[in-house]
Amino acid sequence: MGVKLEVFRMILYLSFPVAMFWISNQAEYFEEYVIKRKREIFPPEDDFKRKELEAFKERMRKKREENLLQMTEE
Template sequence: MGGWALEIGKMALYMTFPVALFHIFNQPAYFEEWVTKTKRELYPPENESHRKELQDAIKMIRAKQEDKQMKAFEEIENKQKL
């Protein structure tokens, strides 16, 4: 077979390869660029018109829920009066 020199060479390769890849791919410049790009894709900057539309939709949904609750309370009161 190979002998002790080959085994030391293989062990050095096994230890150096992952450490070298970790060092190369974890450079702050690459990581920062990727994180910034991904963050902008997932969470785009807010737009004032989108925010207003969202708040209007929330108000409309809350108003519908309040109307449903009021009707339900009125039905309960009417049943109790009878």
């Protein structure tokens, strides 16, 4: 009985991780759970937000340049 039990345990120990790896890497599973969840957390950017961010960056750049000019004049 000892050898049969050891063979069964070895098959179980090897098949479980391989089965979990195979199941988790199915394309349907990946599309359904991972991609949808990623889109919920990080929605696609829209033009308004992108333009608003660019305008903010430009305002900050101008403010930093003005501060540098004031510091060099003093």
